Amino acid sequence: MSMSLDGGGLFLDSAPAFERAILAHERFGEAIPTDVLEIQAEHGAFVVCCPWTGVALTSPMARAVGLTEEALAAMLEKKFPLGVKHAGEWDDIVRRLAKACNNDAYDGPSLNTGSTELAVGGSAIACFSSAQTAFAKKQFPRSEEELERQIRRSRYNQGLPEDVLSAKVADARAVYKELNLHRHPPPQAPWFGILARLHIEPPADVDIQLHSTVVNEILLKKSIIHPAIDARRWADRLGRWDPQDVYEAIPALADLRGNLAATGAPVELEFLGPAGRTVIAGRRDWWRIDLNSERRASS
Numbered sequence: 243m244s245m246s247l248d249g250g251g252l253f254l255d256s257a258p259a260f261e262r263a264i265l266a267h268e269r270f271g272e273a274i275p276t277d278v279l280e281i282q283a284e285h286g287a288f289v290v291c292c293p294w295t296g297v298a299l300t301s302p303m304a305r306a307v308g309l310t311e312e313a314l315a316a317m318l319e320k321k322f323p324l325g326v327k328h329a330g331e332w333d334d335i336v337r338r339l340a341k342a343c344n345n346d347a348y349d350g351p352s353l354n355t356g357s358t359e360l361a362v363g364g365s366a367i368a369c370f371s372s373a374q375t376a377f378a379k380k381q382f383p384r385s386e387e388e389l390e391r392q393i394r395r396s397r398y399n400q401g402l403p404e405d406v407l408s409a410k411v412a413d414a415r416a417v418y419k420e421l422n423l424h425r426h427p428p429p430q431a432p433w434f435g436i437l438a439r440l441h442i443e444p445p446a447d448v449d450i451q452l453h454s455t456v457v458n459e460i461l462l463k464k465s466i467i468h469p470a471i472d473a474r475r476w477a478d479r480l481g482r483w484d485p486q487d488v489y490e491a492i493p494a495l496a497d498l499r500g501n502l503a504a505t506g507a508p509v510e511l512e513f514l515g516p517a518g519r520t521v522i523a524g525r526r527d528w529w530r531i532d533l534n535s536e537r538r539a540s541s
Contacts, residue, residue, distance in 0.1 A: 262368045262527070263288050263318055269298065277422065279304050281311055283318040290314065292382075292429030293373040299433060302422050307435035307446075314369065320529060323366035323448045324434045325508040335507050339450070340533055342498035350493040356455035360531040361522045364449040365434040367529050376431035378479055383440070384428050386415050392442045399441065410441040447508040451528070452495075453518030457483065460491050462516070481515040488513045 266280050266287040274280055274289075277300045281288045289298040304314070309324065317324050322332035343358045365371045371380065383389035390411050393399060399407060417439055437443040461483055465472035474484040489496040495511070502509045514521055522528065 261291070262293050262370050262372075263290050275300075277301050277425070279311065279314070281314045281318060283315045285318075288318055290318075290369040290433075292370050292376075292431045292433075294376055294430035295427055297426050297429040299369060300422065300426070302420055303433060303436070306417055306421060307433070307439050309369070309434065317367060317369065320367075323362060323529075324369065325366050325446060325448050331505075331507060334505065335448075335502065335509055336531060338498060338501050338505075339531065342494050342501075343452075343454075343533055345494065351456055351460055351491070353454050353456050353492070353494060356459070358456075358533060359453045359519060359522055360533065361451045361525065361528040362448060362531065363451055363525060363528040365432070365446065366448040368527060370429065370433045371431040372527060373431065380432060380437065380443070382429050382432040382436065383418070383442075384430075386418055389414055389418055389440060389442075393440070396442050398444055414440040414442075445508065447510045449510050449512055450531075451480075451482075451512050451514055451518070451522065453514040453522060457488055457492060457495075457513055458516045458518075461487060464491060475515050480512075480521060481517050483513040483515055485511065485513060 266274055266278075266289050269289050269291070270278070275298075278289055278298045279301050281290070291298045299309075299314075304310075313324055316322050316329070322329050326332045326335070339360060343353045343360070345352070345354070363372075364375075376382075383392055393411055393414060394407065399410065402410075435446040438445045461471055461475075464487075465475075471484070471487050474487065475481055478484075485499075489499060495513075499511060502511075522530070
């Protein structure tokens with residue numbers, strides 16, 4: 243089976259200060275700090291950096307979340323995202339996505355009656371979150387005190403008994419100390435999995451953004467009768483539909499969610515609204531999934 247990923251290259255063009263993946267010798271010259279993780283990829287030796295501060299990923303930072311050099315190299319080479327075990331698992335995920343988008347054998351609306359675009363975003367394909375995400379949504383704690391504040395304010399931890407919460411804080415503080423951030427200014431953007439390891443967020447996953455003219459047409463019509471559907475879309479910073487609204491309207495996508503969950507794949511589907519094509523076109527740091535190659539392979 244043939245698959246192609248139409249990305250914008252290894253580099254993020256929109257980062258305001260530093261790109262997230264930089265050739266090691268261009269970032270540091272010959273004197274690369276001993277604790278910085280130098281990743282040997284097909285196109286050279288790279289370091290990955292926070293897009294706001296330029297702080298490079300170090301070995302302790304990678305070790306804290308179980309990131310291996312092999313996994314980071316596969317990410318840089320666009321073989322599969324972080325969090326995916328191997329290329330075969332990623333191939334299976336893309337195959338399931340293509341089947342749901344191309345198949346007309348489902349009850350209810352079929353996505354293949356309109357246009358569909360898929361892209362993968364987030365730290366799973368760049369290690370660090372984008373500058374936009376770090377500015378608008380989540381930031382790596384700048385100190386142990388800020389770390390505790392984020393843990394206690396997290397929706398993920400609301401309602402926990404104080405003894406459980408205190409144990410999470412103590413564990414997170416120990417992890418924070420092991421990152422050796424006293425040797426560098428802390429990054430502002432979090433890296434893949436770190437907010438989960440620090441008990442601030444649930445486990446990290448691969449964010450797959452889907453834009454479908456069929457989904458948009460159906461939900462815009464439904465929102466005339468149920469305005470809360472559109473209100474939920476406008477409340478999202480990228481103008482995405484609430485996933486539950488999509489799953490209730492499109493059985494094929496509800497089945498896809500179940501199929502992906504059954505595999506144990508760390509995948510989260512997100513559904514871009516009517517402006518989604520523009521959003522995808524403007525995000526050169528996202529990986530584009532070419533569904534046309536899947537149609538050719540299955541024909």
